Amino acid sequence: MTIVETQNLVKRYGDLVALDHLSLEVKEGEIFGLLGPNGSGKSTSLNCILSLLSFDKGEVKIFGKTMKPDAYSIKRNIGIVMQNVAVFDELTVYENIDYFCSLYVPDKKQRKQLVDEAIDFVELGEFRKFYPKKLSGGLLRRLNIACGIAHQPKLIILDEPTVAVDPQSRNKILEGIKQLHKQGATIIYTSHYMEEVEQICTQIVIIDKGRVIASGTKEELKAMISMGEKITVETFSISSDQMTALRRLPGVITAEYADERLVIKSEKETNNLAAVLDFFKNESITFGRIYSELPTLNDVFLEITGKQLRD
Amino acid sequence: MFLQLFRYRLKCLLRDRLLIFWTLVFPILLGTFFNMAFMNLNNDEKFEPISAALVTGGGANDAIFEQTVHQMSLGKDRLFNLKTTASKHQADQWLKKGKIKGYFTDGPLIRLYVQETGISQSIMKTFADHYRQNSSAFADIAKANPEAIQKGLLDDLSQQRNSVKEVNTGGAKPNNVLNYFYTLIAMACLYGSFWGNKEVCDTQADLSSRAARLNLAPVHKLKLFLAGCCADLLIIYGEILILLAFLHFILGIDFGTRTGLVLLTAWIGSMLGLTFGTFVSAITRKGENLKFAVLTAVTMAGCFLAGMMIGDMKYLVAEYVPALAWLNPANLLTDAFYSLYYYDSLNRYLINLAMIAVFTIVFGFGTYLMIRRRKYANL
Numbered sequence: 001m002t003i004v005e006t007q008n009l010v011k012r013y014g015d016l017v018a019l020d021h022l023s024l025e026v027k028e029g030e031i032f033g034l035l036g037p038n039g040s041g042k043s044t045s046l047n048c049i050l051s052l053l054s055f056d057k058g059e060v061k062i063f064g065k066t067m068k069p070d071a072y073s074i075k076r077n078i079g080i081v082m083q084n085v086a087v088f089d090e091l092t093v094y095e096n097i098d099y100f101c102s103l104y105v106p107d108k109k110q111r112k113q114l115v116d117e118a119i120d121f122v123e124l125g126e127f128r129k130f131y132p133k134k135l136s137g138g139l140l141r142r143l144n145i146a147c148g149i150a151h152q153p154k155l156i157i158l159d160e161p162t163v164a165v166d167p168q169s170r171n172k173i174l175e176g177i178k179q180l181h182k183q184g185a186t187i188i189y190t191s192h193y194m195e196e197v198e199q200i201c202t203q204i205v206i207i208d209k210g211r212v213i214a215s216g217t218k219e220e221l222k223a224m225i226s227m228g229e230k231i232t233v234e235t236f237s238i239s240s241d242q243m244t245a246l247r248r249l250p251g252v253i254t255a256e257y258a259d260e261r262l263v264i265k266s267e268k269e270t271n272n273l274a275a276v277l278d279f280f281k282n283e284s285i286t287f288g289r290i291y292s293e294l295p296t297l298n299d300v301f302l303e304i305t306g307k308q309l310r311d
Numbered sequence: 312m313f314l315q316l317f318r319y320r321l322k323c324l325l326r327d328r329l330l331i332f333w334t335l336v337f338p339i340l341l342g343t344f345f346n347m348a349f350m351n352l353n354n355d356e357k358f359e360p361i362s363a364a365l366v367t368g369g370g371a372n373d374a375i376f377e378q379t380v381h382q383m384s385l386g387k388d389r390l391f392n393l394k395t396t397a398s399k400h401q402a403d404q405w406l407k408k409g410k411i412k413g414y415f416t417d418g419p420l421i422r423l424y425v426q427e428t429g430i431s432q433s434i435m436k437t438f439a440d441h442y443r444q445n446s447s448a449f450a451d452i453a454k455a456n457p458e459a460i461q462k463g464l465l466d467d468l469s470q471q472r473n474s475v476k477e478v479n480t481g482g483a484k485p486n487n488v489l490n491y492f493y494t495l496i497a498m499a500c501l502y503g504s505f506w507g508n509k510e511v512c513d514t515q516a517d518l519s520s521r522a523a524r525l526n527l528a529p530v531h532k533l534k535l536f537l538a539g540c541c542a543d544l545l546i547i548y549g550e551i552l553i554l555l556a557f558l559h560f561i562l563g564i565d566f567g568t569r570t571g572l573v574l575l576t577a578w579i580g581s582m583l584g585l586t587f588g589t590f591v592s593a594i595t596r597k598g599e600n601l602k603f604a605v606l607t608a609v610t611m612a613g614c615f616l617a618g619m620m621i622g623d624m625k626y627l628v629a630e631y632v633p634a635l636a637w638l639n640p641a642n643l644l645t646d647a648f649y650s651l652y653y654y655d656s657l658n659r660y661l662i663n664l665a666m667i668a669v670f671t672i673v674f675g676f677g678t679y680l681m682i683r684r685r686k687y688a689n690l
Contacts, residue, residue: 013689047690050527052516054686069686072529080527086520090326091319099319103528106312147524 001028002064003155003186009048009058011041011210018044019055019210026188026203031181033201034190035297037307041210042190043083046159050080062155076104079153079185083160085144087132094119094128097146104151118150121176138169145173149180156180157188162196174200194297206301213304218297225303227253227295228268231276234288236260242283249275265299312530316538324546330505335550338499339557345495346562349488360384360392361431364405364414368397373417379442380415390438415439487622490649492564494619497644499554500580501610503547507588508606510539511678512599517687519599536682540585547581567652576651576664580644583667586674587640593681613641643667 004026011019018041026032034042047053049060051069060067062074087096097115105111119125122142132140141161149156158177162170177200181187191197197204198218205215214221238246238257246255251267266272273292280287301307324330365380384393394411396402402414406426413425413435423439425432452459514536516523525535555577558564566573591609592602616639618625625645629636636642647663654660 043690051686052523052526053690054688069526070531075527075529078527080524082520082524084520086524088323088521090323095319095322100524100528102312102315102319103525103530106315 002026003028003030003062004032004049004188005061006045006049007059009045009055009060011044011048011053011055017210019048019058022058022207022210022212024049024205024212026186028186029181029184030203031177031187031189031201033197033204034188034207035192035194035197035204035301036190036207037192037301040192040208042192042207043159044210045207046157046188046190050078050157076151077154079149079151079156081145081148081156081158081161083163085132085140087140087143087147089132092129092131093124093135093143093146096132096143097150100147101150104153114150114152117152118146121149121179122146123172138165138172141165141169141173142176145176149185152183152185154185155188156185159190160192161189162191162193170196194301198297204297206297206304208301208305214300221297221300222295225295225300226267227265227299227303229266229272230293230295230299231264231266231273231290232293233262233264233276233280233290234260235262235280235285238262238285242285245283246276246279249279251275313534313538316530316535317542320539320542321545324506324509324542327509330509334499334502334505334547335553338495338502338550338554341498342492342495342554342558342562345491349491360389361434362394362411363391363435364394364396364402364411366397366399366402366414366416367395373419373421375446376415376417376421376442383438390434485653486565489565489652490618490622490625490645492558492562493645493648493652494614494617494641496551496554496558496577496648497580497617497641498610498614498619499551500547500577500584500644501587501606501613501641503543503550503581503584504588504591504606504610505603506543506547507540507585507590507678508592508599508602509588510536510543510585511589511592511682512602513539514682515593517690523690532682540589543585544581547584548578551577551581565652566648569651572651572657572660573648576644576647579664579667579671580647583640583644583671583674586671586678589678590674590681593678610641613639617642617645637666640667640670643670 002025004024006022006024009019009022010017022041022045024032024034024045034045036042044053048055048058049062049067051060051067051071062071063077065071065074067074088099091099094115097118098111101111101115101118105114119128122145124139124142124146127135127139132143135143145158145161148158161177162173165173174196177187177189181200189197189201202217203215204218204221206213206221214224216224243255243257246252246262246264251272253265253267255262255264257263264272264276273290277290363380363384365377367377380391380393383390394405396405399416402411402424405411406414406424412429412431413423415435416422416424421439421443423432423435425435512518513522514525514532516526526532552574555566555573559566588606591606595602595605615621616624616628616635619641625636625642628639628642636646643663643666647660647667650657650660650663
């Protein structure tokens with residue numbers, strides 16, 4: 001079942017086209033990753049989907065119904081975790097979650113149980129009487145998440161929830177998202193951290209300049225590019241003749257040497273590492289560490305757009 | 312649902328210490344300073360009898376003059392606190408020591424001795440001149456027409472008659488100081504606009520992420536906004552009541568006898584402040600701090616023109632730019648309180664109240680037009 005569907009969404013800010021005929025389809029039970037560099041249109045597309053932002057063209061359907069600002073039956077089943085922490089400084093942790101939950105669940109008894117569960121979920125039990133200003137950045141992000149998911153929605157939208165969060169809190173947040181998914185929620189997750197998207201998303205769309213440039217599972221995305229392996233060799237020196245010879249090796253796409261580090265990108269299904277080792281042995285080049293990596297989503301983005309995800 | 316929204320909003324607002332300071336503590340502090348600065352202003356304008364002396368026994372005494380001076384030194388509304396002495400030297404000593412402002416010597420030529428010039432000395436001179444003119448006129452008439460004395464000339468001349476009658480337009484005495492305190496209440500009402508500003512910032516999705524989250528909830532935006540406004544209004548009115556109680560019971564500021572109408576004016580003033588804040592916040596497309604600055608500047612300018620810093624400003628504006636007086640909410644509120652205090656008739660008060668109500672409706676409707684949209688072009 002399709003949970004969210006956008007067709008040919010166009011959003012312009014004057015001459016700037018923020019969304020350029022963006023079409024997305026999120027199926028039930030997916031963790032749908034929207035990946036793109038800063039300013040690529042991730043948040044804009046979410047705000048248009050949620051009917052918060054007007055758009056020039058296109059259509060948005062959620063749960064099979066057209067999304068409108070007064071589509072309360074749809075909104076009741078959506079949980080939002082904003083990019084910026086959106087809580088009241090004057091309310092405690094418990095009161096904040098209870099307040100936002102009360103917008104969805106009027107029944108006090110039912111709400112109390114949901115709020116307690118949300119507090120347990122984000123592990124803020126010992127901070128329930130704390131005011132947000134007393135919380136660290138990571139705890140604040142967890143509170144932000146709790147406020148968005150306490151009413152146990154079917155669709156959860158998380159807009160870069162790990163920005164400016166320490167690694168420990170980030171891991172907790174990612175584990176929490178996986179848990180929500182296991183509990184049956186469909187999740188839309190935006191980020192410019194490719195590692196996070198790779199780690200948790202079952203379906204990924206890469207966007208740039210408001211357009212979809214690639215979509216699929218992470219395996220499908222990596223299969224789209226010619227690079228199959230990236231070999232890194234730490235070595236003190238290598239001559240230009242040796243670099244030229246290295247680039248002529250079968251399967252080598254590119255070879256770059258900088259800062260005593262040689263990076264070789266090779267095609268798929270070739271015995272690249274063995275060939276590189278043989279080359280170093282034959283040329284009597286001394287080297288330190290040598291290691292091989294599979295392509296990342298950043299490599300996918302780089303090959304398709306010619307620029308880094310974090311540019 | 313509405314009650315739940317109201318309850319949480321009230322809790323949120325009551326915990327905003329900064330706004331509580333500006334809207335409650337600051338007017339109370341300002342009122343205290345006003346009281347310290349103005350408490351003697353009315354007393355200064357009261358006439359105090361002049362310490363004077365009369366040197367008698369200088370030979371050719373003028374009994375009538377002595378009698379007149381003594382008469383002017385009797386009673387509650389006396390002109391002089393009179394000392395009499397037969398020694399001019401003694402009178403000089405009093406004058407040097409500052410015990411008297413001046414002294415008269417009688418005789419064929421009345422003389423006034425003073426050490427310095429001032430209001431008291433001028434009054435003494437005017438008194439002496441007045442006496443001499445009258446006695447001279449009396450002597451001339453008596454000489455030319457002796458029968459006139461028998462016809463009651465003496466009684467006619469000795470009686471003081473006022474040609475102008477003072478008419479009090481209300482039940483209270485005129486009080487220049489009260490206007491300062493009434494402008495202070497007007498300021499406190501208009502500072503209620505800070506709550507209105509906060510309300511709009513927490514409702515418009517393009518102004519805060521909290522508001523964006525609230526806009527995504529399955530609750531009508533107007534319901535959220537109205538619940539918040541009810542909480543705002545309750546707080547503003549509560550603050551104004553505390554201020555009124557402080558001014559009246561602690562500082563002794565008089566509001567007249569129409570307590571019910573004073574409370575009604577405070578209520579309408581609170582609504583004016585709230586809608587003023589929501590309106591300015593809704594039309595100003597910048598950050599919360601800038602809106603705060605705009606509201607403060609407009610309120611203080613209004614209070615200045617209503618006479619908060621210079622008492623005569625209110626009358627200057629009313630005389631030279633009357634339209635500005637009617638377009639200044641601070642002046643309308645100040646004038647409404649003063650009308651209640653001073654005038655017996657409610658006409659002037661009702662006109663002020665009607666103007667305040669018009670402003671409130673205009674600001675409220677303007678706010679509704681600005682915030683009713685449910686989608687935003689920018690976030």
